[in-house]
Amino acid sequence: MTSATGLGADRAIEVLNRVWGYPAFRGAQGDIISHVVAGGDALVLMPTGGGKSLCYQIPALVRDGVGVVVSPLIALMQDQVDALRTLGVRAGFLNSTQEPHERRAVEQAVLAGELDLLYVAPEGLGAGAVPRLLDQARIALFAIDEAHCVSQWGHDFRPDYLGLSMLHERWPDVPRIALTATATDATRREIATRLDLTDARHFTASFDRPNIRYRIVAKNEPRRQLLDLLRAEHPGDAGIVYCLSRASVEKTAEFLSANGVVALPYHAGLDARTRAANQARFLREDGLVMVATIAFGMGIDKPDVRFVAHLDLPKSVEGYYQETGRAGRDGLPSTAWLAYGLQDVVQQRKMIETSDGDQAHRRNLSQHLDAMLALCETVECRRGRLLAYFGQESPAQCGNCDTCLEPPEAWDGTVAAQKLLSTVLRLQRERGQKFGAGQSIDILLGRETDKVRQFRHHELSTWGIGTELREAEWRGVVRQLLAQGLLSVEGEYGTLVLTDRSGEVLRKELTVMMRREPERQRARAPRARGGGAAPQADLPAEAVPVFERLRSWRAGVAKESGVPAYVVFHDATLRQIAARRPGSLSELGTISGVGENKLAKFGEGVLAALADPE
Structure with missing residues (x-):
């Protein structure tokens, strides 16, 4: 690491402590931030909740100029900016929801060097006022959030993202960081190619969310x-x-x-x-x-x-x-x-x-x-x-x-598969008919329904040969054959048809293993590790009412400020406060999540809530 990078790393950790109130970076955050602070391009794959936003917010505060965040989330920009302002970060946004006077105020702040972070929509960078504004400003970095939106095969494709390769062409000396919470290797390569980030350093955090x-x-x-x-x-x-x-x-x-x-x-x-x-x-x-x-x-x-x-x-x-x-x-x-x-x-x-x-x-x-x-x-x-x-x-x-x-339980469903596939085959070959799953199951169970009688399906050789399984189990057989590509559906009504691989089962060339669900699946009480634990579950008993008192205080502050409660403090921070019960502002400032601005803004209120048993 060069001396400049080392100095940048020192400044980055100082900003993390002072602004966010966190003692240290998590996982790859420190490496990513140091790389971007030093002027490098980065492609970051990190799960939701892994702290992606810090990877561009901190470099924007450490480097000279304004950090430009490209985000498709126009409806959430106000909340994102409010959360940053609560931390004492000078943030703003430009999008189509603003009145002309609001846009002018933000533009003037950018030109005056009075913003640390500016959120813009991808369509705003294509042409017009925003690129011209940025040509006159000092830009610290470009952050392309939700970068998977550039993938044309993806589930959140946004056409405007395809034009973002122009960032490097128009501002070649400004570092870029693209971030997403999910991407396969193929999607990652597509992001790198379409955003002209093929030479960027790739950072891939673990996708595991153990909680x-x-x-x-x-x-x-x-x-x-x-x-x-x-x-x-x-x-x-x-x-x-x-x-x-x-x-x-x-x-x-x-x-x-x-x-x-x-x-x-x-x-x-x-x-x-x-x-x-x-x-x-x-x-x-x-x-x-x-x-x-x-x-x-x-x-x-x-x-x-x-x-x-x-x-x-x-x-x-x-x-x-x-x-x-x-x-x-x-x-x-x-x-x-x-x-x-x-x-x-x-x-x-x-x-x-x-x-x-x-x-x-x-x-x-x-x-x-x-x-x-x-x-x-x-x-x-x-x-x-x-x-x-x-x-x-x-x-x-x-x-x-x-x-x-x-x-x-895994069970050998080969015979059941053969019975089901044979029924579909006989319906098609002997009667020239195609039906959905329900009719084949009725035939296998030997049910004398109106449709069975109408089409004389009780005359088929597979009639009644499947009574060893219940209807729900037969539906599971159909579902798993479809999942394994051994059966298919077609047409408006989803009729069952055989696939090229169905013959392997019918000719006994393929064993079909299936999943049998536990006999009874029901919602259950939460366990120590996993869903359903209340936020105060791991608190000492005497700290629970303190935690609830702090949550009540937070709700009032959030309502008065017009921001979500978590913008004031996260539950995790309130839990630490409830457990440790700091008696002074200096003690409160040592708790993770209590940064300099929040300590000044909310510290006295927290101490008052702790002191008041009511």
């Missing part, structure tokens, strides 16, 4: 299953519930509200004012549940989200990881829960078949779905499977996912 418990359950009245989970493990907790359709979002929010859970909907069909109001309530209120499509969540910096639930199958492992990563940003135990069933697989396969784009695009979508299905159907550690997808190793068992805590 998150991953659980995937078979669907059986999923809204009721979700309610049971929230009542048993997350009463009064903040969380996000993802649904595939707008209608499902609305119905789920209504269902939860009717059952005593404060829940709000969020989807693109709502007017902008309602979306903004619901998002603001979620950020500012404790214990609120947001039910949303995947349009919600990117950039949400709410640290106390205790659970993320999916009521429909995500389209990719990247999307699933990105969405579940919004739980437990504060490092406390949290839950990632997914309800998954046969209809999910049928629906996703149909969506791919009818999607826009060429055959290569549909093949890419299928590969993403196959990886997600493999995660759902694995009998191995889910965390291990998830980390392997991103090219990282993990212990054979993590001890904090459902397959580790309640190992499922």
